[in-house]
Amino acid sequence: MLPKNLGELLTLSAKKHSSRTAIVFGRKKISYKELNLKSRIVANNLISLGVRKYERVAIFLDNCPEFIVSYFAIMKAGLVAVPVNYMFKIEETKFILSDSQASCLITSRTYLDLAEELRLRLDNLKYIITTTESRSGILNFPAFYKDNPEIYNGHYGPADTEDIAVILYTSGTTGTPKGAMLSHRNLIANAIDCSRAIKINVKDTVICILPLFHSFAATVCMNLPLLIGAKIVIMKSVRPFKRILRSIRKNRVTIFVGVPSIFNILKDIRLPRIFYNPLFRIFNPLRLCISGAAALPTETLNSFQNKFKIPLLEGYGLTEASPVVTLNPLRGRRKAGSIGKALAETINLRILDDKGNTAALNQTGELLVRGPNVMQGYYKQTDSTKETIKDGWLYTGDMARQDEDGYIYIVGRKKEMVNVRGLNVYPREIEEVLYQNPKVKEAAVIGIPDIHKGEVPKAFVVLKEENDSNEQELLHYLKEKLAPYKIPKKIELRSNLPKNNIGKILKRLLQEEEKIDA
Numbered sequence: 001m002l003p004k005n006l007g008e009l010l011t012l013s014a015k016k017h018s019s020r021t022a023i024v025f026g027r028k029k030i031s032y033k034e035l036n037l038k039s040r041i042v043a044n045n046l047i048s049l050g051v052r053k054y055e056r057v058a059i060f061l062d063n064c065p066e067f068i069v070s071y072f073a074i075m076k077a078g079l080v081a082v083p084v085n086y087m088f089k090i091e092e093t094k095f096i097l098s099d100s101q102a103s104c105l106i107t108s109r110t111y112l113d114l115a116e117e118l119r120l121r122l123d124n125l126k127y128i129i130t131t132t133e134s135r136s137g138i139l140n141f142p143a144f145y146k147d148n149p150e151i152y153n154g155h156y157g158p159a160d161t162e163d164i165a166v167i168l169y170t171s172g173t174t175g176t177p178k179g180a181m182l183s184h185r186n187l188i189a190n191a192i193d194c195s196r197a198i199k200i201n202v203k204d205t206v207i208c209i210l211p212l213f214h215s216f217a218a219t220v221c222m223n224l225p226l227l228i229g230a231k232i233v234i235m236k237s238v239r240p241f242k243r244i245l246r247s248i249r250k251n252r253v254t255i256f257v258g259v260p261s262i263f264n265i266l267k268d269i270r271l272p273r274i275f276y277n278p279l280f281r282i283f284n285p286l287r288l289c290i291s292g293a294a295a296l297p298t299e300t301l302n303s304f305q306n307k308f309k310i311p312l313l314e315g316y317g318l319t320e321a322s323p324v325v326t327l328n329p330l331r332g333r334r335k336a337g338s339i340g341k342a343l344a345e346t347i348n349l350r351i352l353d354d355k356g357n358t359a360a361l362n363q364t365g366e367l368l369v370r371g372p373n374v375m376q377g378y379y380k381q382t383d384s385t386k387e388t389i390k391d392g393w394l395y396t397g398d399m400a401r402q403d404e405d406g407y408i409y410i411v412g413r414k415k416e417m418v419n420v421r422g423l424n425v426y427p428r429e430i431e432e433v434l435y436q437n438p439k440v441k442e443a444a445v446i447g448i449p450d451i452h453k454g455e456v457p458k459a460f461v462v463l464k465e466e467n468d469s470n471e472q473e474l475l476h477y478l479k480e481k482l483a484p485y486k487i488p489k490k491i492e493l494r495s496n497l498p499k500n501n502i503g504k505i506l507k508r509l510l511q512e513e514e515k516i517d518a
């Protein structure tokens with residue numbers, strides 16, 4: 001039986017796997033029965049407060065069990081969840097709460113001062129709820145659990161799977177953030193497709209080190225295992241990394257989900273002695289690693305798999321697609337540098353050239369996606385929705401090509417493309433070559449204005465700690481591997497590159513720095 005909404009997803013799993021552990025958080029364990037009960041109690045209390053169906057409820061929490069309780073409580077009450085980046089400052093958070101017109105904010109004692117300041121500034125924000133006992137006048141989960149008035153039992157969830165479940169705000173790399181409206185059908189369909197692609201089962205344990213407010217973690221580390229009845233090990237932070245390694249070993253994690261920067265660290269890190277013990281490799285249950293949210297350098301993929309002898313599947317997705325679109329196959333050929341094939345038969349892909357025609361094999365064009373995972377549109381952004389979704393196709397803004405075997409390769413962002421005297425240069429191609437240099441730890445390439453050529457590439461490079469190099473040496477290295485017009489005009493060596501909360505390099509900030517320096 002397939003769930004008709006996310007609230008029912010958890011209810012069905014709790015009935016089927018009542019005593020199984022759903023969440024591990026440090027020494028704390030929560031069963032499916034307890035998770036379902038707690039989310040139902042919070043849902044009841046949200047309804048009793050007067051928060052009405054389809055109203056938006058924001059979640060401003062670190063990774064913790066209460067995030068999942070809050071998320072599914074909102075689903076059960078027929079409301080709309082608005083997960084917010086807990087690293088946002090007050091103005092950034094205010095924009096999202098104002099734009100979504102959230103009437104309630106669920107947070108923790110850590111962020112309570114910020115929450116109360118937001119309530120003073122926003123007329124729409126009526127209620128603040130904390131996950132722990134808090135100061136006078138603020139609602140909290142412990143009081144909900146204690147009172148437990150089951151007066152609204154049964155009044156859960158929207159009847160229509162097409163109703164909006166979550167509004168996820170994009171990173172705003174091209175302007176102010178836009179809220180992608182994802183329906184229950186979008187998110188459930190994507191979780192089901194993911195489950196079939198990676199062959200997940202109830203015996204699997206997924207470790208969640210990525211922030212749950214992010215679409216990648218929400219689908220792959222939360223909705224997916226809860227759909228199947230698997231176990232989730234939640235980590236509050238990726239640091240210190242030794243704690244992650246200990247948790248993998250202690251909890252016998254089978255599926256590790258990360259981003260390229262994490263796998264880049266792992267391929268070079270000196271692991272505890274136990275990880276090199278042949279017996280550990282024989283009995284180690286970790287069977288699969290998944291990389292998403294950013295491009296995985298080919299060198300990182302090859303080095304990681306050679307070191308750990310564990311499949312590392314690179315995938316591709318975007319918030320507007322719930323988010324997973326493609327994945328390299330678990331069984332079958334995996335191609336380095338490729339994001340694989342469509343996640344499922346229900347997801348259709350097209351690549352259009354600059355004239356709007358279907359691109360030939362190995363010809364670069366914009367990647368389009370159509371399927372049950374594609375969002376309903378941007379919240380209150382009719383024009384932006386029409387620009388992004390045309391005839392049911394989601395225009396991703398990513399430039400890609402498809403080979404003879406149907407594997408997709410992302411070349412770069414459409415708006416990141418560098419036009420050098422009419423010739424297209426894709427930053428990722430230059431970055432891939434830089435990553436092949438054994439001295440390079442991280443690399444990012446952007447386009448900068450040039451009087452004679454219109455635009456030229458500029459590279460930012462972070463060297464590995466034990467290595468030494470300079471701009472001329474790196475330029476010479478590139479000149480041996482790339483056409484002259486693709487060679488960066490300048491290579492700037494840095495100690496680090498700006499990143500977002502999941503480790504994705506923020507080229508937007510590099511572009512802004514260049515404008516200031518110009």
